[in-house]
Amino acid sequence: MNKLVLIDGNSIAYRAFFALPLLNNKKGVYTNAVYGFTTMLLKVLEEENPSHLLVAFDAGKTTFRHETFKEYKSGRQKTPGELSEQLPLMRELLEAFDIAYTEVKNYEADDIIGTLASKAEKEGWDVKIYSGDKDLLQLVSEKTSVALTKKGITNVETYTPEAMQERYGFEPARIVDMKGLMGDSSDNIPGVPGVGEKTALKLLHEFGTIEKVLDSIDQISGKKMKERLEENKEQAMMSKQLAVIETNAPLTVTIEDAARKGYNTDKIIALFKELEFESLLNKFDTEEEASQELEEIHFTTVEKEVTQEMLASPSALIVEVPSENYHEADIWGISIVNESGAYYISTEAALASDAFKVWAADPKQEKYMADTKRAVVALGWKGIELAGVTHDILIASYLIDPSAGSHQVADIAERNAQKKIDSDDAVFGKGAKRGRPDEDKLSEHLVRKGLAIFELKNVLEKKLKENEQFELFKDLELPLSLILGKMEKTGITVDTDQLKAMGEELTGRLQTLEKEIHELAGTEFNINSPKQLGPILFEKLGLPPLKKTKTGYSTSADVLEKLADQHEIIPKLLLYRQVSKLQSTYVEGLLKVVHEDTHKIHTMFNQALTQTGRLSSTEPNLQNIPIRLEEGRKIRKAFTSSDKGWSILAADYSQIELRVLAHIAGDEGLLEAFRNEMDVHTKTAMDVFHVKEEDVTGNMRRSAKAVNFGIVYGISDYGLSQSLSIPRKEAQEFIDRYLASYPKVRDYMDSIKEQAREYGYVTTLLNRRRYLPEITSSNFNRRSFAERTAMNTPIQGTAADIIKKAMVDVTHALEEKQLESRMLLQVHDELIFEVPEHELKEMEALVPDVMARTMKLDVPLKADVSYGDTWYDAK
């Protein structure tokens, strides 16, 4: 059976354009709409596998509809230039795919689709239409279905006559009646003023068609509504007429012209390459990838003895640790590149060589690396010291542009030197397929990476200096990477018996809760599945669904909390969620990663990931161990010191972000609060609500705290309204009052946005940089997000700068004073140590002092400190 797919080209392009960030290729050509259109096209080809396929485009500005109504589509914002320049590219793409497309003067894409669909139906074909425009729904029939884009581009909702009935309660042809009543502001179709979707549906359900509605005006309730309908009879009829899709447009193409042909892979690859659609290329470019374009290289393979000649300074050094987790990990091989040559050294040869070990540990022997921490930790586990690293391209690349998705050698090379080398994934395979390649392939790849580093070092160093980021790189991030490596390798001791005991208790409670919940629900189901839980709460038990997700009902905690007193099951569900989170993520999750013999956990800090300069922590994440609820906080009892008689000491910055804000903005009110060591949320409440300290109520302080939180994290009025459960308008009022109270903060917010628009990026106190290309976006949401980011990043990023510097300073202080205490963790504004008893008093004074003095701001920095036997007790 023939199957014709018709795509509304302009509509899909429009959707794609707004759904995706403004991508462009190296030549500066915008590609996001073409990209989105392409992904949609590929999905259609794969899922529908149609025998016939055609893309319809709108032609020109005027259509036959303008004869009926000359204002048709007037007032519509003109298509952004960034989008219109992509339309020709879409045609190029369709030609490469050898897919039919057409446009017809005086007609819209809708009419072409309507005409072809009607012809195909008459031939008995199946038809499917893809668009973002609801008008097309009038074409739905037993033979024709319409897929409307929902969210993004490839996420569609398909309408059949049954689905129409379910959604609208009427047959497809009534869509035009609905539009006749409602109008359509985007097409400038007037309809009947005051009638929206709800009223239109009500009227149509009652009377059937627009004509019948207008014939029965006297039966309609509401004086105002009667008047409106009476006054706008003609306008309504005209609006309906405008909405009707022409199914007999004069076409030059026939449905047979839409027959699919095989496409030309070479053309597609060439176009994808030009547009830089890397991810899509893989689908077509299976064989070609290989090393054919790579430059020729020469190197020496060392299986036995490492000679002095190979160990020059400076050298690029690759220590290949291929597994994601580098603790106690295999090293596949080593390469060294320097003035004397390029060498691949087998791991065995290197580790057996005293010369190599001495060179590696010699701080005077300069090394350039990519991901120093990975190598330092992996070598550290094998008892080999590494020092003298003076450049790390991973860190340099991250500082130059944290938003660059990958900082792998191959990607850095491509971005910064147009130098082509294979990615690790291409050489080693990824996921389940990853494995050690044969020795020739491995050695060549490692040497290529070494050569790339040797070249890239100069390029990146130059960029860092241009950006005034060289000090940030050299004095902060590079030393920090070694410090982090040491912390990771040291690890933190976990009392597994304690964890296991907690696990058993939690299991018991979960079983009881599960039984109770099933009884209250009257049926057994998987409580962990929102998909199963939703229908039970909102259908079976009849609770009101307050929020929806794209796949069904939302059952998140904030929804459940609002329903807490409506059904006994709700508090039990909330408790179940809380307990099962503790069980799965924290008890079971942590036990899985505790080292059997040492009882230690070794996390990995990612130093080159966040857009703000913060660290992140994985396998496990030790930056989100529970603290707010007592129940969860007990997990911290399992984190202990590694030696008897030692303590866990924690020091955390007090309100570091707000202090940074006070400093950057120079706002007297805020500065005063900190200089006088006031409770900053109370102070904010006083200033925002214009009351005396003693008149600040709990609620005022709570609101003030939420606003401060919002300022620190850059949330929107929407975000604030969510956190305070108040209408968005009130949230906006809070923000306005805040800014009125702190005028210098308002000035800062304005000037930082201006700076972002002018330079395209914002910076922190230590010149960390974040680019914000969307600050000039014509899309409100994109632009707003970029603006909030512009305001927030200097605050959060400077706070990150400060604690990172404190870590370097503390490390130096520990060395200088020859203390045995060890730094174990960083949690954004907090440092955790293990401390022997005889150093406790000294550390208690030293750490907060170093933290406070690490940077001089216009406000004092303050750190609080505490200690105890476990992390729990350090409170």
Next chain:
DNA sequence: GCGTTCACGC
């Protein structure tokens, strides 16, 4: 394997 939903921290 991958996307979605939920929940933890700052």
Next chain:
DNA sequence: GACGTACGTGAACGCA
């Protein structure tokens, strides 16, 4: 009208 709202990581589910 689009559209989705601070940043991260991880677990479980359910689809492919």
